[in-house]
Amino acid sequence: MSVTFADIEAAAARIAGHVVRTPCAFSQRLSAITRAKLWIKAENQQYTSAFKERGALNKLLQLSEDERRRGVFAASAGNHAQGLAYHAQRLGIPATIVMPQGTPFVKIQKTEGFGATVVMEGKGYDESSAHAIKLCEAAGGVYVHPFNDEAVLAGQGTIAIEMLEQAPELDTLIVPIGGGGLIAGMAIAAKTIKPWIKIIGVEAAMFPSFTARRRNLPLPAGGSTIAEGIAVREVGDITFALANPYVDDVLVIDEADFERAIAAYANIEKTVAEGAGAAGLAAVMRYPERFEGQNVGLVLCGRNIDLRLLASVLQRELVREKRLVTYRILGDDRPGMLSLMADVIASKGGNIVDVAHNRLVLDVPAKGAEFDIMVETQGPRHAFEISEALRSTGYALRMD
Structure with missing residues (x-):
């Protein structure tokens, strides 16, 4: 069992002209946010929208x-x-x-x-x-195994060759890990070209297969993850044996981290990333102190995300940023009550997105009603100003 840099160079020559030589571009805005110098290899621009x-x-x-x-x-x-x-x-x-x-x-x-x-x-x-x-x-x-195959992982390793040609200043590569084919191929290539470069893997908390093998621990694996592209219970024997000597560290991240990174790619880079594709950025956003000041290469390895799921992720990010807030108000069930609340919200510049009221909640008085008013705000400070204005009406209020 052996894959050498020569094998990866041969793979690069073999597939040249049949796959896209994707750009590896510096992201000024994401770099400013994370305080690292981030270069993004846009493998989501392949014809099938992924590096595979x-x-x-x-x-x-x-x-x-x-x-x-x-x-x-x-x-x-x-x-x-x-x-x-x-x-x-x-x-x-x-x-x-x-x-x-x-x-x-x-x-x-x-x-x-x-x-x-x-x-x-x-x-x-x-x-x-x-x-x-x-x-x-x-x-x-x-x-044709998706990762535990020498020819397959050699093909994936061509990404590292391109990245270091396009951005030779890179000193760290952050690579998603599922079965290990991508990180094995990239690590062999990158460490041959630049032996001092750091190779950092990223795994989903629900599927820490590489971490489990490395620590010789029976870590639990399973669950519904947004990063289904790296939801692999056991890293490949071939890929682990080849990658382990070269991988400097592995970071394990949570579902919320993937969501934030997907939203950041959409909102800041105006590009689409699936869960696994956003893993590298998610790791930097979760652990910014680890990468501050470094020239970091991220592999945006795919964009095949269901549009309904993408819409949900973007809305959930608005909730996290307090740009979409639900105000729950316990008030009187009488004409004009909703109009009063709407006037207060409008006076503060909030935009009502949705309204629901419930008269059958048992901890609400029989002559009362519970109102859930979803409001689009400008951010946390604006959301707080609206909440204070609503409280000034004298009614009980809770924010979600």
């Missing part, structure tokens, strides 16, 4: 004619599926992808759109992978 094309294509281009005829099989929550399906279609290779139940519809739809046969099976990646292997063995096909 690189490894999948590198694997496909090394198959024999007989293997191509027999077809390829894989299990994936979406990005590996799309990358493999897209390039298999280009090369005339039949592809069958097993996806876990609950995979975002946008990823299923795109995978099918690239000509692959999609099979929905399993509650998570591990169950889907077991089913895909059975199908592959029955058909005599070639199983």
Whole structure:
């Protein structure tokens, strides 16, 4: 088992012209917010909107004619599926992808759109992978693992080569970890080119597979995470063995961290990131003191997020920033009550988004009513000014 820098250079030459050489741009605004010098490798600009094309294509281009005829099989929550399906279609290779139940519809739809046969099976990646292997063995096909494959991880490593060519001043790379293919390939390449560079991994708190293996601890893994692209219960044996010597540290972050980073990419960079794609930025925002003053490279590795989920994340961020506030008022159930509250809010420049009232709450008097008024504000100070104005009416108030 060995992947060398020469293998990654060969992969770069092999896939050149077939995948996008994505930009690695300095973000002035995010750098100012985090106090680090942030460079963003926009792998969300690949044709399938994720970096997985690189490894999948590198694997496909090394198959024999007989293997191509027999077809390829894989299990994936979406990005590996799309990358493999897209390039298999280009090369005339039949592809069958097993996806876990609950995979975002946008990823299923795109995978099918690239000509692959999609099979929905399993509650998570591990169950889907077991089913895909059975199908592959029955058909005599070639199983293309999304991360625990030397050709695949060599393809992912080409990202580091490009980043250090585009931004040679980088002294830290922050890389999302699911199964470990991305960080293994990038670490080998980056440490060969620049041995003193720091490689920092990022994992979701619900799936700390690399951390568990490194500490030799049975850390619990599982749950519904917005970063489903890195929701892997066990890091790959090959990827861990190759990456572990090069990875300087691994940071574990929570769901709220992913949400904040997705919102920051949308609001500040005007670009879309899925949960896993936002992991690097999430780590910097969670631990700014770790990266202050450093030249940090982030891999925005994908943007395949369901639009409904994205809308929810952006709204939730407005709530966190107190730009969307719900005022709960216990008042009289009489004509003009709601009008009074609306007048007070309007006088302070608030914009009412939604109103709900409940007369059946048992801790509210029979002649009273509970009003929930959702208001768009300019921020925490403005929200406080509105709350004080509402309290001045003499009615009980609670803010959410």
